Amino acid sequence: MRPLIVIANWKLNGNLKSNQDWVQVVCRGMEKGMPAGRKYVVCPPFPYLAQCADLIQNCSAAFLSLGAQDVSRHETGAFTGEVSAAMLKEFACAYVIVGHSERRQMHGESDGLIAEKALQALDHGVTPVICVGETADERNSGREVEIVRSQVAKLVSVLQDRLADCLIAYEPVWAIGTGKVASAQVAQDMHRVIRLQLAEFDEDVASHVGILYGGSVKPDNAVELFAMPDIDGGLIGGASLDPQEFLAICQA
Numbered sequence: 001m002r003p004l005i006v007i008a009n010w011k012l013n014g015n016l017k018s019n020q021d022w023v024q025v026v027c028r029g030m031e032k033g034m035p036a037g038r039k040y041v042v043c044p045p046f047p048y049l050a051q052c053a054d055l056i057q058n059c060s061a062a063f064l065s066l067g068a069q070d071v072s073r074h075e076t077g078a079f080t081g082e083v084s085a086a087m088l089k090e091f092a093c094a095y096v097i098v099g100h101s102e103r104r105q106m107h108g109e110s111d112g113l114i115a116e117k118a119l120q121a122l123d124h125g126v127t128p129v130i131c132v133g134e135t136a137d138e139r140n141s142g143r144e145v146e147i148v149r150s151q152v153a154k155l156v157s158v159l160q161d162r163l164a165d166c167l168i169a170y171e172p173v174w175a176i177g178t179g180k181v182a183s184a185q186v187a188q189d190m191h192r193v194i195r196l197q198l199a200e201f202d203e204d205v206a207s208h209v210g211i212l213y214g215g216s217v218k219p220d221n222a223v224e225l226f227a228m229p230d231i232d233g234g235l236i237g238g239a240s241l242d243p244q245e246f247l248a249i250c251q252a
């Protein structure tokens, strides 16, 4: 059985005070009891990883894990502004998001670079959460399956059976921050496409890999999304900034 995983992606949000309040509210909520067999992760901006690691450690409900929003494909060296997987590991990051559509679009990240970043994370014992997804234009022209399959094909060719230790997040770009959530069936259909593609490579890998949905997930649509057979959790942006909303999604 694949566990259900809910990940808060704060993006470029947060400050010392609001982070402290957020972790306190979420921890207190989780201490009251959470559904069994689930995992929860928070991904703050880099400068707050140490603060959040400390806050989480002091939380008696050992539910919440820490993740980062990006990682360098390099180990070390003259790469100004980059953060390595080894550094993330030192700050207790168990997960890292790679290839988010905002990085693909605004920073020109390619499928090849994203696969290399995932390899770096794996080499340092950090689980990569690899994002894929089509734009509105690609879906409107009926190319959504072709686009997502080409993104996944690159992951399979580079990562091979190490994909078993990764998570994939299907985040249709048209659903991110727009309030236009993919219907549970539309999301399930694409998750199925991805899982079948992984099965073409290796059935074991396909049955192992958690595939999360991201894009305008809210407490009221999470229940239906998470009930789908190939949806193994969610990557939550806007709704994760409010600790009560995030908690409600974790409990959905």
Ligand SMILES: O=C(CO)COP(=O)(O)O
Residues within 6 Å of the ligand: 009, 100, 171, 175, 176, 177, 178, 179, 214, 215, 216, 217, 235, 236, 237, 238, 239
């Ligand atoms: O990009 C996302 C998570 O990584 C989704 O963002 P929203 O939940 O704000 O649509």
